[in-house]
Amino acid sequence: MITWRRLGEADFPQVGEWLSQPHVARWWNHETSPEAVARDFGPAARGEEPSEDLLVLLDGRPIGLIQRSRFADYPEYGTELTAAEVDVPEGAMTVDYLIGDPALTGRGHGAELIRAIVAATWADHPGCTAIIVAVHAANRPSWRVLENAGLRRIAEASLEPDNPIDDRAHYVYRIDRPAGPARG
Numbered sequence: 335m336i337t338w339r340r341l342g343e344a345d346f347p348q349v350g351e352w353l354s355q356p357h358v359a360r361w362w363n364h365e366t367s368p369e370a371v372a373r374d375f376g377p378a379a380r381g382e383e384p385s386e387d388l389l390v391l392l393d394g395r396p397i398g399l400i401q402r403s404r405f406a407d408y409p410e411y412g413t414e415l416t417a418a419e420v421d422v423p424e425g426a427m428t429v430d431y432l433i434g435d436p437a438l439t440g441r442g443h444g445a446e447l448i449r450a451i452v453a454a455t456w457a458d459h460p461g462c463t464a465i466i467v468a469v470h471a472a473n474r475p476s477w478r479v480l481e482n483a484g485l486r487r488i489a490e491a492s493l494e495p496d497n498p499i500d501d502r503a504h505y506v507y508r509i510d511r512p513a514g515p516a517r518g
Contacts, residue, residue: 336443336450338400341379341387346371348389348396352434361473362432363497390433390447397443398433400451404459405466415468418491420506425463427455431479439475448483456511464510468493471503480507 341349346368352358354366364374377383378401385403389396405412405426412422429451433439455462467485469477481487485507492502 335393336446337391337394338388338451339391341375341389341399343372343376343379345379345389345396346375348434349375349399352399352432355434355436357436357439357475358432358434361470361476361496388451390431392438392443397435397438398431398447400447401430402451402455403428404462414493415466415491415506418489418493418506420466420489420491422466423463425461426466427459427462427464428466428468429455430467431476442482444475444479445482448479448485452483452485452509462511464508467507468504469507470495470497470500471505472500477505477507485509 350366350368350371353362353364353371364370375387378385378387384407385401388400388402390398390400405422405428411428412426415422429448431444431447433444433447452465455465465485467480468491469480471490477487486509487505488508489506491504491506493504495502
């Protein structure tokens with residue numbers, strides 16, 4: 335069973351280890367020193383930033399990380415998407431995610447995680463209208479996870495890559511909040 339909880343400072347060594355794994359490091363391109371992890375994840379862990387950094391658990395065992403945020407809290411991301419002619423509706427959110435243990439990749443856990451966080455987002459954030467995720471076009475495992483979780487590709491966009499070795503080619507995925515029951 336996939337669950338999660340807010341990332342805490344005690345989790346930072348695990349996050350640093352995951353960020354150093356080749357399958358994660360290739361796409362996240364993140365510094366992995368204890369100081370860098372504390373610098374970059376500390377504000378969200380302490381509630382000083384509006385994003386949610388969540389430790390992902392499989393049957394109670396840490397396996398990954400998901401970051402969930404509102405485009406309104408980080409307007410530069412929405413502006414970049416809008417400039418690439420991607421519709422970012424008011425209330426839209428985004429997620430970023432990783433499965434840290436390479437032995438656990440390719441087993442469906444990523445899609446299970448995305449399906450679960452999408453369902454939870456509708457409950458946790460009643461104002462969320464859509465979840466929009468941009469993924470580098472060469473990161474096939476990541477965009478396949480989104481497809482397997484039910485998100486649909488809505489655009490190809492030229493966006494700033496997370497890793498400077500990459501070009502700007504991205505696929506953009508979206509899932510909209512399900513319509514509620516008809517009111518009569």
